[in-house]
Amino acid sequence: MSETRIYGRRRALPTRATEKPAATGTDTAITRRDVLAGRVVKTGAGPAHAAGWDDVDKVASAAGGGDLYLKVNENRMVIKILGDGPFDVCASHWIDEIEDGSKSVRCWGTPDCPLCAIGDKAKRFSAFFDVVSLEDPEYPALKVWDVGIKIARQLKEIATDEKRGPLNRGDLYFTIRKEQKKKSVEYTLERVKERDLDEEYNVSPLSEEALQQFQAECHEYGDKVKEPLDEEGMEEIVRMLMDD
């Protein structure tokens, strides 16, 4: 059925820029962005700041937004959370039948979501945080961290704990890593005090100036990096599922 291919061509383009990228093919852009981000931090504020970030945006959109998201791996990675909570939360439907483009489709979150209406359950939870990745401590980089339900609950517990929170407390950093288990991926989150960063992870804390620059680039509450499809887009998926 040609329906699938039509869907892929028409829908993949607008959403791809804000979706998780394919695993490969964006290495050059990532390096460039990281370098740019590093230069911004090292040279301080001033006119170069805006110019640097303009380049970042250009390169990032040329690469299909490939380096927007934090990529958690098997090595413990130090991050700094910038807000005191997620700037956006959503559930997503997972549509295996989508061959070209992201299989993850944002649920409208309302009773009239067309995919919910045909009985598909939005099983995947995402909370989106702005974080600075210190994976390469020389080049701190602003990323969006797409967090699943387990880690989101841990973060909420810390955020609402007077003694351990808030998440963006000045002296508070985190480490995150993932472990590939037989049938699932497990994430491990740990709090790190700023004073232990150097000794335990060989990472220097962000300067106040760098931190402020990153904070200025943060998303506002309610911003969506993962855009919902419009009615037409949803209808195409529904048709595709019904045709099967």
Ligand SMILES: [Zn+2]
């Ligand atoms: Zn839905």
